[in-house]
Amino acid sequence: MRQQNVIGLGDQNASFRVYVENRPKMPQYQQLVDCEAMQQGDINLIYQHCGNGWRKLFNVYAKLLCALEPKLFHFPTQAVSWQQYRDQCLLQQASDTALLFDMPQLKPAGNTIHLIAGRTHAKQLMEQGLACQLHWLNQEFAIDPTNKVLVTPYFDYRQLSNEKIEFSVQLLKSLINRKLQE
Template sequence: MINTATNLGIGDPHFNVAVYIAKAPPMPEYQDLTNLTPLNKGQINTINQACGNGWRKVFNVYAKVLFALPSEHYSFAKQAATWQIYRDELLLQANSKTALLFSPPQLNGNNTLHIIAGRTHAKNLINQGLLNITLDWLDDEFAINEQHKVIVCPYFDYRQLSNIKIARLSQLVANCAKSG
């Protein structure tokens, strides 16, 4: 049972960009999380080696998304020369302002961007009463609630969230930033 009052996952406790996915990496240290824990340098590679290509894609796409965000609102692309360096040196670490959460979004009116990876995950959160907002479904893959800065996009996988769709996600983020 997920503790819905706490952000459970990996990343910076002071995040301003959160990505929500349904399941933690299948490693013992991530199965019974009770809080949000920053990763240390090299831990993404450890997860990739232990859990395979699916997790490598999640981290790669997350870094690519951060690099595509509008620079007038987010400075991730200014912190490293490439998205690969950002992934390896900063992503989900202390002071990165990023989080990968396995718990439902905590929408408390702050300026946090909430990205729910996967339509199925978003609909499950809604059906379980864990996401109580109205989403404007733009098509079968993308939905948005600008007031709460929540965006639903395809799962973080190259085939589902291609570069073209990452660009679309970036535009939706820009729309949220303008409305907030």
């Protein structure tokens, strides 16, 4: 079943969706009206044109996916390293991953994980009408198990360090385990 159009980069039907506030500042991404699959080399082009912040975002996204438990998530089995995963799989057609710039479309009975990168962005989405019940675990992380929403620090090495990636992995595992028990 095809989901309603979402705006961003990656797999239109992804079950692992990361939401960020801003798009890459390149003309082809400013007018997106749906989710556009990346091609090999596109991530490198974004680094070159948009700066180090985008390189960090894609690196942290790939590191997080490759740190997940292979029994629960297929991402870690698709490449031998997070770098290879980033370059050969992340946000490509049928990758099951997306980087989105719009409001999450929540379906409580669905299988989709919604990860909002950044507390400020999460609060903005809530003010815009995001219908979920976030339970703040600390100043940086919040979770809504019913809607499978996780808020983490923004995808940057300083904000989402390796230690915080591991904490995120445990929270994502709890969301999946809850889904399996339902």
